[in-house]
Amino acid sequence: MVTDDVDESKDRSSAGVGLIDVPGLVMRVRRACDLSQRELGAAVGLDQSQVARIESSRRRVDLPLLAGILALADYRIAILDSHGLEVMPVPEDVLRDNVGRRMPAHLDVRPLSDRPTSALLDAHADRPSPRAWYHHRARRDRRRAGRGSDGVPDQPTTSGLARLERDRGADRRRAVQERAGALLDSDCACHDECWTRGRCDDTCTCRCE
Structure with missing residues (x-):
């Protein structure tokens, strides 16, 4: 979708910090994809005259249309912070x-x-x-x-908490396996109560844990 005309006296050279040079990006896509104005328009549902008006700064482009044009060249829109790092939603x-x-x-x-x-x-x-x-x-x-x-x-997410719980479970299993392996290599004389409690009780003479 192309919105209302912009002020035709405003050309690309007036674009300042924080403004997107849409005409330049559209031409970059055409150059990267080897597309004429007519071919690019056909790919995104515009006619050749509309593409020409976009490239001459005489038409505004909404975000979905710009994203669709950029996608033709496998480009995407990103938001960067003051350090140049991408800001995720x-x-x-x-x-x-x-x-x-x-x-x-x-x-x-x-x-x-x-x-x-x-x-x-x-x-x-x-x-x-x-x-x-x-x-x-x-x-x-x-x-x-x-x-x-x-x-x-960041706010916690259900997937992040599930992943954290899986990691904790894997750590617990790894610790149990390491302890079991150490016990197999030793002469363990623990009482049954030690295994139930997860550690040696006060009367255990083995003291392996």
Whole structure:
């Protein structure tokens, strides 16, 4: 979709920092793909005159159309921060509240396992258990200050928490396997209670763990 005409007196040389040189990018795509204006237009649903007006800064281009043109050359639009690093959007699977709404984007969401002290002191037995927690700004700022200069943390996601739990499970299995391997190489005389407790009890003379 092409939107209304822009001021024809405004040419490409007036583009400043933060503005996208759309005409230059469209011509870059045509050059990379060896496309005429007519061929590029046919690929994205425009006629040749519309492409010509875009390249002469006489038509604005909306973001979906620009993304479609860039995709012809396997280019994509990216948002960069002041250090030139790509800024990623908030993921779709961030933790949500009990009715499926995203948590406040400006606050630091905490998974259910990271229960705040206030939730322990002010429990509400008549309410359903929340799916996540967050602090309001004053308490959030104190919590951030305690972490030092780590920047603004990402909100946790369901996929990220699942991956973390898988990694923890793998670490636990690895530790058990290493301990079992060490026991096979030693003359273990542990009591049955040691295995139940996961460590040697006070009466065990083996002391392998």
